[in-house]
Amino acid sequence: MMAEGPLIQTIDVRKIYGMGEIRVAALDGVSIAIESGEFVAVMGPSGSGKSTLMNILGCLDRPSEGRYILDGVDVSEMDRKQLAHIRNDRIGFIFQSYNLLPRTSALKNVMVPLFYRRNHKYSTEEREAIARGVLEAVGLANRLHHQPQELSGGEQQRVAIARALVNDPILILADEPTGNLDTRSGEEIMGLLHELHLDGRTIVMVTHDPEIAAHTQRTIHLIDGRVELVVENGAGSTLKEEERVRHESH
Template structure:
């Protein structure tokens, strides 16, 4: 996988795509094999080292947003900076960076709102701002539109495309072929194996999906 790529991971439930995602996201370690991230072998790292990698190099966008309730949008976006082990980011700077990130996802007017005061699409945009705020090497999006209505889905996907256009590397897990097809490359996972890892957009995954 190259810098600046936009990759979609597809596959039916239980196919192993979540495991792949967890390993890629440094939440889990592979039982065998190696995983090079930015040239670093992360497959043998300790929990603390993995935590540092996740903090510095990865950004996560979840299907269920995973914002902390009762914290403002700004505070939610500031969370990753709280866990920066390399440098202590002063609160004022962290706030400024959070505001900038929220502005970049179009939530300038909502920085002090709590998650329950925001729509689903807006919540996901807060989550995207949170994923961006530490300038990660890779952004992982796990079914980012799974919990959203179609209008919000389109907006979120547009936002992801814009991030890609601006140079971000994006890995997205999805069920929907229409969404997967928007990616530059589709990886198809089935029964724990990567069946297709190319630019062919008519992968077996898609056929299955369309038959069903």
């Protein structure tokens, strides 16, 4: 069910690490809204809070203060078990270092999230068939039984994308998905993300590379845990029209 309003809404989200003197506000009052179907980049210097924001958007972590509304549901108050279900059923993660299970075939890696699904109990044959279909869709039909160490970086990332897609998530979060790849493999991965966007997926992607960010519709710039600037990239165009949006709470 699709709720009214943005798919993602954070309201004055803070994330404080540590205690007393060594408290670090990794996020210091972030209010953003992302519509269903948007492709958004997050940029900012090292330590500006990009991964912390992704962890909260992905329900891997909870805000210290503020609210996070995902698809109309306030997830900021949910317990760990509820968050784990949302993560597995509704969110697909893609990481810079792929995070695949070692010594495990591409097919088995992609089958894992199906095993943890709450509402569908698939047989092994069904899980295999679904995982095979997604691996074929990302161009890996001839690599099903290869283990991660037998695959190139770009291929490993495509397995990770297949794993992220296998539960048909409402949200795809990618933290520097091209960070470990050469230019050509990076372009292939961006091509895949573009296709997913055209299919109507909502994607939030962290990148250090302005050219990669220009592939998206909007770039959110973080500095010191705050939204400094939001830039409209002009859908698919390399012509950038900058639109400075003052962050409301600052």
